[in-house]
Amino acid sequence: MARTRRSSGNLPAEITSFVGRRQQLGDIRKKLTAARLVSLVGPGGAGKSRLALRIAADLARGFADGAWWVELAEVRDAALVANSVVAALDLRDQAGTEPAQILASYLREKRLLLVVDNCEHLLGEAAQLVAEVLRA
Secondary structure (H helix, E strand, C coil), X not given: CCCECCCCECCCCCCCXXXXXXXXXXXXXXXXXXCCCCCCCCCCCCCHHHHHHHHHHHHXXXXXXXXXXXXXXXXXXXXXXXXXXXXXXXXXXXXXXXXXXXXXXXXXXXXXXXXXXXXXXXXXXXXXXXXXXXXX
Protein backbone atom coordinates (compact mmCIF):
# COMPACT_ATOMS: atom_id res chain seq x y z
CA MET A 1 0.00 0.00 0.00
CA ALA A 2 1.14 3.56 -0.65
CA ARG A 3 2.46 5.35 2.39
CA THR A 4 3.09 8.95 3.14
CA ARG A 5 6.14 10.23 4.94
CA ARG A 6 4.19 13.13 6.46
CA SER A 7 1.11 12.73 8.57
CA SER A 8 0.02 16.24 9.50
CA GLY A 9 -0.57 17.66 6.05
CA ASN A 10 0.89 20.17 3.66
CA LEU A 11 -1.19 23.33 4.03
CA PRO A 12 0.59 26.38 2.63
CA ALA A 13 1.57 29.10 5.07
CA GLU A 14 -1.01 31.81 5.58
CA ILE A 15 0.94 34.87 4.44
CA THR A 16 -1.88 37.38 4.79
CA SER A 17 -4.19 38.17 7.65
CA PHE A 18 -7.73 36.88 7.59
CA VAL A 19 -10.40 39.46 8.37
CA GLY A 20 -14.15 38.96 8.63
CA ARG A 21 -16.18 36.26 6.92
CA ARG A 22 -17.18 34.75 10.27
CA GLN A 23 -20.58 33.78 8.92
CA GLN A 24 -19.02 31.91 6.01
CA LEU A 25 -16.51 30.18 8.31
CA GLY A 26 -19.34 29.03 10.57
CA ASP A 27 -21.43 27.84 7.65
CA ILE A 28 -18.56 25.82 6.21
CA ARG A 29 -17.77 24.25 9.59
CA LYS A 30 -21.39 23.12 9.89
CA LYS A 31 -21.42 21.73 6.38
CA LEU A 32 -18.21 19.78 6.99
CA THR A 33 -19.72 18.06 10.03
CA ALA A 34 -22.63 16.81 7.92
CA ALA A 35 -21.09 16.19 4.51
CA ARG A 36 -17.96 14.59 3.11
CA LEU A 37 -17.83 17.09 0.24
CA VAL A 38 -18.14 20.86 0.44
CA SER A 39 -17.55 23.04 -2.62
CA LEU A 40 -16.68 26.73 -2.51
CA VAL A 41 -17.78 28.42 -5.71
CA GLY A 42 -17.72 32.00 -6.89
CA PRO A 43 -16.00 34.39 -9.27
CA GLY A 44 -12.23 34.54 -9.53
CA GLY A 45 -10.65 36.81 -6.96
CA ALA A 46 -13.52 36.46 -4.47
CA GLY A 47 -11.26 34.83 -1.88
CA LYS A 48 -12.34 31.20 -2.15
CA SER A 49 -8.79 29.87 -1.84
CA ARG A 50 -8.03 32.08 1.16
CA LEU A 51 -11.28 31.04 2.83
CA ALA A 52 -10.53 27.36 2.16
CA LEU A 53 -7.03 27.73 3.59
CA ARG A 54 -8.33 29.45 6.73
CA ILE A 55 -10.96 26.79 7.40
CA ALA A 56 -8.49 23.97 6.67
CA ALA A 57 -5.96 25.47 9.09
CA ASP A 58 -8.67 25.90 11.73
CA LEU A 59 -9.90 22.32 11.39
CA ALA A 60 -6.66 20.44 10.67
CA ARG A 61 -6.16 19.21 14.22
CA GLY A 62 -9.57 17.54 14.12
CA PHE A 63 -8.41 15.19 11.36
CA ALA A 64 -6.18 12.37 12.57
CA ASP A 65 -4.37 12.18 9.23
CA GLY A 66 -4.06 15.92 8.70
CA ALA A 67 -5.20 18.51 6.21
CA TRP A 68 -3.85 18.37 2.69
CA TRP A 69 -3.79 20.99 -0.07
CA VAL A 70 -3.86 20.07 -3.76
CA GLU A 71 -3.08 23.00 -6.05
CA LEU A 72 -4.27 22.45 -9.62
CA ALA A 73 -3.76 25.95 -11.08
CA GLU A 74 -0.68 24.92 -13.07
CA VAL A 75 -2.01 21.53 -14.19
CA ARG A 76 -3.02 21.75 -17.85
CA ASP A 77 -3.57 18.09 -18.69
CA ALA A 78 -6.76 16.66 -17.17
CA ALA A 79 -5.15 13.23 -17.14
CA LEU A 80 -2.75 14.50 -14.47
CA VAL A 81 -5.35 15.43 -11.84
CA ALA A 82 -5.03 12.15 -9.93
CA ASN A 83 -1.23 12.30 -10.20
CA SER A 84 -1.34 15.77 -8.66
CA VAL A 85 -3.32 14.50 -5.68
CA VAL A 86 -0.95 11.55 -5.25
CA ALA A 87 2.00 13.97 -5.28
CA ALA A 88 0.34 16.39 -2.83
CA LEU A 89 -0.28 13.52 -0.41
CA ASP A 90 3.37 12.55 -0.81
CA LEU A 91 2.47 8.98 -1.72
CA ARG A 92 5.03 6.63 -3.16
CA ASP A 93 4.67 5.71 -6.79
CA GLN A 94 3.48 2.15 -7.38
CA ALA A 95 4.47 0.87 -10.79
CA GLY A 96 1.54 -0.48 -12.75
CA THR A 97 -1.11 0.98 -10.45
CA GLU A 98 -3.38 3.77 -11.62
CA PRO A 99 -3.16 6.95 -9.51
CA ALA A 100 -6.92 6.84 -8.81
CA GLN A 101 -6.51 3.30 -7.44
CA ILE A 102 -3.59 4.38 -5.27
CA LEU A 103 -5.74 7.18 -3.86
CA ALA A 104 -8.79 5.04 -3.25
CA SER A 105 -6.73 2.41 -1.46
CA TYR A 106 -4.83 4.94 0.65
CA LEU A 107 -7.77 7.17 1.55
CA ARG A 108 -10.09 4.29 2.46
CA GLU A 109 -8.44 3.98 5.89
CA LYS A 110 -7.69 7.66 6.48
CA ARG A 111 -9.43 10.51 8.23
CA LEU A 112 -8.17 13.64 6.56
CA LEU A 113 -9.26 16.92 5.04
CA LEU A 114 -8.42 17.23 1.36
CA VAL A 115 -8.66 20.68 -0.25
CA VAL A 116 -8.56 20.67 -4.05
CA ASP A 117 -7.95 24.24 -5.21
CA ASN A 118 -8.20 25.88 -8.62
CA CYS A 119 -9.82 22.96 -10.40
CA GLU A 120 -12.33 24.92 -12.49
CA HIS A 121 -10.36 24.38 -15.73
CA LEU A 122 -10.26 20.62 -15.03
CA LEU A 123 -13.74 20.29 -13.64
CA GLY A 124 -14.78 17.06 -15.36
CA GLU A 125 -11.70 15.09 -14.35
CA ALA A 126 -11.59 16.62 -10.86
CA ALA A 127 -15.27 15.81 -10.29
CA GLN A 128 -14.75 12.23 -11.48
CA LEU A 129 -11.77 11.76 -9.16
CA VAL A 130 -13.64 13.23 -6.17
CA ALA A 131 -16.57 10.90 -6.88
CA GLU A 132 -14.21 7.90 -6.94
CA VAL A 133 -12.56 8.98 -3.69
CA LEU A 134 -15.93 9.45 -1.99
CA ARG A 135 -16.94 5.93 -3.03
CA ALA A 136 -13.77 4.47 -1.50
